[in-house]
Amino acid sequence: MSKEASLYRIHDNRIECLACARRCKIGENQIGFCGVRSVHNGKLYLDVYGKVAAAHIDPIEKKPLVHFNPGSKVFSFSTFGCNWMCMYCQNYDISQRRKSEGYEISPEEIVEMARGYEADGITYTYNEPAIFAEFAHDTGVIAKKYGLFNTMVSNGYWTDELVEYSKDFLDAITIDFKGNGEEKFMKRYTGASGPEPILNTIKELNKNKIHVEITDLIIPQIGDNLEAAKVLLKKIYDELGPDVPIHFLRFHPDYKLDYIPYTPVETLERHYKLAKDLGFRFAYIGNVPGHPYENTYCPNCGKMVIGRYGFRITEWNLTEDMRCKYCGYKLPIIGKLSKKAFEDRFEPVFI
Known part of the structure; x- marks a missing residue:
C-alpha cells in the first residue's frame, strides 16, 4: 500500500x-x-508503507545495543530502499533495491506478530529506517501501547524534524558511522555529504533523552585512519560524554568492495585503545566472536561484569540494579537482564 x-x-x-x-x-x-x-x-x-522486505527475531546485542535491556529479544524488520549507496553494504539486496514492493503487513499486524514471537521490542533495521519513518512511527506507537520498546539501527543522516517525529515512540538507537566518518570516504563510498548531519542527529537524540550507542565500521585501506577516528571520537565525546558505548566493527568483503580484506583485529584494537585513551569508559570490538573486548568491564575495578561470545551473553556479574558485584559501581545500563538472556534468541519469521 x-x-x-x-x-x-x-x-x-x-x-x-x-x-x-x-x-x-x-x-x-x-x-x-x-x-x-x-x-x-x-x-x-x-510507497512502502505496510510493505516489509525482511523480518527476523534477533538478540538485541546484534544491533548492537549492549546497554539497553540486555538479553532481550527483538522483532526486526525493514522495507526496501535507502538514503545512502554504501558500496560495501551487506544488505544491498534490500537497501539498493529501489522498488515499492514487499510483503503487505500493517503496523497492527507487525505488533501482533512481535507479541506472538514473545519479542520484548521492535527494531527498525536492515535498511535505513528514516526512509520509512511514517511506517515505523505508526508501528512504534502501537507497540508502546502493548509494552514493547522500539529501537532503530540507523546511519543517523536525519533531520531535526525526523527526531521530533520519532521522539514519542523511539527508546534507543544505534548510530552507525562508516570509515570513522571521514568526509572524503563518505562522499566516495556512501554517497553522503559528510558526518555533520549525523553529529547533529546525535545532539538532537541526546536532547530528547533517547538512548544512543555508536558503531564505527572500520574498513581497511580506505576507512581506517586513526587521525580521522580521533577527530570523530572527540566530537562524540563532547556531545554524549564518557559513558556512551562505542563499538568498532570489523568489515567483511561484500557487494562492490568484495576485494577488500577483512579488517585486521590489530586495527580494531588500535581504535579501541584510542577510545579508551580519550576517556570512553565502554568501548567494544564487534564482529570478532571470542575477543575479550566484546565484554563489558567495570570502569571502577576493571573486572568483567558482562561476558559475551558474539551476540550471546555468557556471564553476568551485575546486581539487579546494575551494580558491579565486585565493587558496587553502578553501570549506566537501561532496563534489567531479560529472562531470555541465556536462550537462543535467533528465530526465523514466517510471513
Whole structure:
C-alpha cells in the first residue's frame, strides 16, 4: 500500500522531503533518492508503507545495543530502499533495491506478530529506517501501547524534524558511522555529504533523552585512519560524554568492495585503545566472536561484569540494579537482564 507521508513541505513549487538530510526536492510524478518516497497530485507518499522486505527475531546485542535491556529479544524488520549507496553494504539486496514492493503487513499486524514471537521490542533495521519513518512511527506507537520498546539501527543522516517525529515512540538507537566518518570516504563510498548531519542527529537524540550507542565500521585501506577516528571520537565525546558505548566493527568483503580484506583485529584494537585513551569508559570490538573486548568491564575495578561470545551473553556479574558485584559501581545500563538472556534468541519469521 502507499500512504501520504507526514514529513514534507512545499518549497519553491516542489515537495521537500523532511525524512532525511538529503531533503530531496521532488517534482510531480517523481521519486526521491531513496526510491520509496514519491510525489503525486502535489502530495508526498511513502510507497512502502505496510510493505516489509525482511523480518527476523534477533538478540538485541546484534544491533548492537549492549546497554539497553540486555538479553532481550527483538522483532526486526525493514522495507526496501535507502538514503545512502554504501558500496560495501551487506544488505544491498534490500537497501539498493529501489522498488515499492514487499510483503503487505500493517503496523497492527507487525505488533501482533512481535507479541506472538514473545519479542520484548521492535527494531527498525536492515535498511535505513528514516526512509520509512511514517511506517515505523505508526508501528512504534502501537507497540508502546502493548509494552514493547522500539529501537532503530540507523546511519543517523536525519533531520531535526525526523527526531521530533520519532521522539514519542523511539527508546534507543544505534548510530552507525562508516570509515570513522571521514568526509572524503563518505562522499566516495556512501554517497553522503559528510558526518555533520549525523553529529547533529546525535545532539538532537541526546536532547530528547533517547538512548544512543555508536558503531564505527572500520574498513581497511580506505576507512581506517586513526587521525580521522580521533577527530570523530572527540566530537562524540563532547556531545554524549564518557559513558556512551562505542563499538568498532570489523568489515567483511561484500557487494562492490568484495576485494577488500577483512579488517585486521590489530586495527580494531588500535581504535579501541584510542577510545579508551580519550576517556570512553565502554568501548567494544564487534564482529570478532571470542575477543575479550566484546565484554563489558567495570570502569571502577576493571573486572568483567558482562561476558559475551558474539551476540550471546555468557556471564553476568551485575546486581539487579546494575551494580558491579565486585565493587558496587553502578553501570549506566537501561532496563534489567531479560529472562531470555541465556536462550537462543535467533528465530526465523514466517510471513
